[in-house]
Amino acid sequence: MKYSTASEIDKQHTGIPGFDLIAYGGLPKGRTTLLVGTAGSAKTVFSLQFLASGIMEYNQSAVFVTFEEMVEDIRHNVAGFGWTIKEWEAEGRWAFVDAAPRPLDDGEILGAFDLGALLARVENAVRRTGAKRVVLDSLGAIFTRLGDGTTLRNELLRISAALKTMGVTTVMTAERETEDGPLTRYGIEEFVADNVIILRNVKDNERRRRTCEILKFRGAYHQKGEFPFAILPGTGIQVIPLSAIELRQSSSDLRIPSGSTDLDEMCGGGFFRDSIVLVSGATGTGKTLMSTHFLNGGLKAGERCLLLAYEESRQQLFRNAQGWGVDFESAEKSGQLRVCCDYPEVASIEDHLINIKQIISDFKPDRLAIDSLSAIERISSERGFREFVIGLTSFIKHGEVAALFTSNTPTLMGGSSVTETHISSITDSIILLRYVELFGEISRGVMVLKMRGSHHDKEIREFNIDGDGMHIGRPFRNITGILAGRPQHFQASETERIEGLFIEPK
Amino acid sequence: MTQAIHLTLYICGETVRSQNALRAFDRLRDTVGSDATFRVVDVVVDPDEAETARILATPTLVRETPQPQRRVIGDLEDLDQVRKILSLPPYDRFTR
Incomplete structure (x- = not known):
């Protein structure tokens, strides 16, 4: 089965095994995709793998904006997957924008503000590395730090639009409170909701089961429903594309x-x-x-x-x-x-x-x-x-x-x-x-x-x-x-x- | 001995918000002693500096010294509150 029409928007291969199959090619190119999931649903691994595969398989530079995890921790944590971020940084193919919280970094808020500094830093990093892939992980963190929801949602929309004009494919992650509740805690989906992917980590009969679902891709086809995935040491996420399997094998009467x-x-x-x-x-x-x-x-x-x-x-x-x-x-x-x-x-x-x-x-x-x-x-x-x-x-x-x-x-x-x-x-x-x-x-x-x-x-x-x-x-x-x-x-x-x-x- | 006061204001381009913050910044100048230093950084012109200082929001006013560093985010509408948070000398209308 192949859905390919002239009007369909371009896809950016993620390089995550199995995912490109259920996404009919990858993420919508040059757009922002919102990746949501509860705590521990592998949002960060997914988004890091999106960037790492970009570098390793498609020779596309990457920018990772972290609002939660410390840069040093990220470099260290992914070593087991074989992603040599430190080397890529030295080669100028990977850049971090460090927005992880530290004491004293955020002062009190007096009056109106915008995220102009963040946008300027991201744009700067994208220009410097020539990045084609950008990740912002995770948006919930800035809402707890900077409070003003309306301002932040507008600013995120502005950042998303700016990245679009730069021609980069963006993944923004956001935390969910429950598996069946609203998509995100701060209503971010209403702003950056052209494309939404849900990662789940559900307990079923005393066992955890990870699944990945593409909720929507505006203007593009994708497989519907949840697909199980596993995180393997050495390689990372692998999605198991069940219904993408074709009943086409030849038959033998031998x-x-x-x-x-x-x-x-x-x-x-x-x-x-x-x-x-x-x-x-x-x-x-x-x-x-x-x-x-x-x-x-x-x-x-x-x-x-x-x-x-x-x-x-x-x-x-x-x-x-x-x-x-x-x-x-x-x-x-x-x-x-x-x-x-x-x-x-x-x-x-x-x-x-x-x-x-x-x-x-x-x-x-x-x-x-x-x-x-x-x-x-x-x-x-x-x-x-x-x-x-x-x-x-x-x-x-x-x-x-x-x-x-x-x-x-x-x-x-x-x-x-x-x-x-x-x-x-x-x-x-x-x-x-x-x-x-x-x-x-x-x-x-x-x-x-x-x-x-x-x-x-x-x-x-x-x-x-x-x-x-x-x-x-x-x-x-x-x-x-x-x-x-x-x-x-x-x-x-x-x-x-x-x-x-x-x-x-x- | 007390360290001299050193303030940096990070703004983003020529917006209404930036202008408001700059005006407030100027008014602070009048009330803080003459040994204080003031600096303005436009993050659009100099994003690397914003990166080093890890600034997210604009405008952000940073009191670099005396240590420890303190920050205020916003267009600095309420100057009395800004002085209080950054422990700057209060505005005294009789000494002016």
Whole structure:
């Protein structure tokens, strides 16, 4: 989708990954954009990154006007993102206008005043550096210092207009009191409101979730709604442009081995080359085994395989695989396999998504297994998880990677999990693993619930696990209610019973 | 010993506000002793000086010495109040 018409105003690429996608190119060029958010919503990082990317990627100088943070602190705080402000200052590509409060700086106010001195300083800095990007951070601070709201709003409008004539793209930040209240505390939006971006940092189910929303761009198109973003050490803000993802990936009817010949048969000849398979089952039903088979199948076919494990450690995984006759260790040594183990809790779900994408881009696997998705679900809100799955699957499909996700059902018998309800429509195939209890014995059942674009076995089959892994056997007969978790044996009809009598024993 | 009084007035171009402040500044001159120094900075002409002194609003009147520094923002309409805040000698109509 591209909205580009002759009448649309020019955009200035921000260089913030993902943001330019949802903004259809960037911020309106030569205009002022108001960036609002509550305390701790990353307004300063966003605006600093706008300037830093300008210097690093577009060779555009920058001016940062600070009303709150000390200049020395800013230089120091951004070092972790790799933005070398001090060097840029020395090269004359970055200038600070230091308007941070110090005791004695502001005297008492007697009579009318304007912000002429501030404007003169900003103009001076822009001229000196030849800046194309200017940030004023954050406007709320001068309102508390200089009081007179009407004067200040008029003066800000004047500064905004002056910067426009100088042809610079400006970002002004302002603090919000609450996430759902008015846009800004001092009604600044009514003056500089051509373009408004809202950053949010909402607590959802004991977890913080950062989102970015473009409220309006006057005279320009943009994506609507909130988009999650993450702040990563070393790089800064990365917006996850979910709805900007296009459903355009090519499709393949090439089959690949699932790693188990029995399962290949059930699936009508293997998985599709670019399909996403969901394996769902209770704990101990053989999900990890199935992903091991899946990876082994890839290794045998000479493909590059990636395993992202969120439940077991590397040693455990390798030992288990060994127990089923699969040698992960030498495969990893040869570089054909990569195993990444992490507790889901080490990062937020947005960080995980970006991290996984990075690993996939670096390693370029042909196959990917995630064991398990339910573990990741644990650290996120419902919405965050849904976005994670959509973001991940679209990325995987784009790269034409065959993927297998495992998902845990909360109950031993039957049942489905939230994971499934969220992602079942996105996955191409669903395989169910279920416990079947009969006459005081537990056996395992496997069935292919769905397989897009292919014939598949409709029966629920029994399967066993031994030293060679998984063996799929005969379908369960005379049993109903396996999926519901209430298996019931019923007597075969007389004709079937008699039929059975005449089968010769082998 | 007391330091001499040194005052700097920062204005922004030739506006009504600047003229009001300059007039008030001149009137201060008459009442502060002869060893006091007065300086006017136009931030449009000399923005670097405004940067160094970190001036935001104009007009701003700064009493550089005696230390500690003191500032008044606005067009200095109420001179008695200005004298009070900057601890300048009060206007005494009988000595004039």
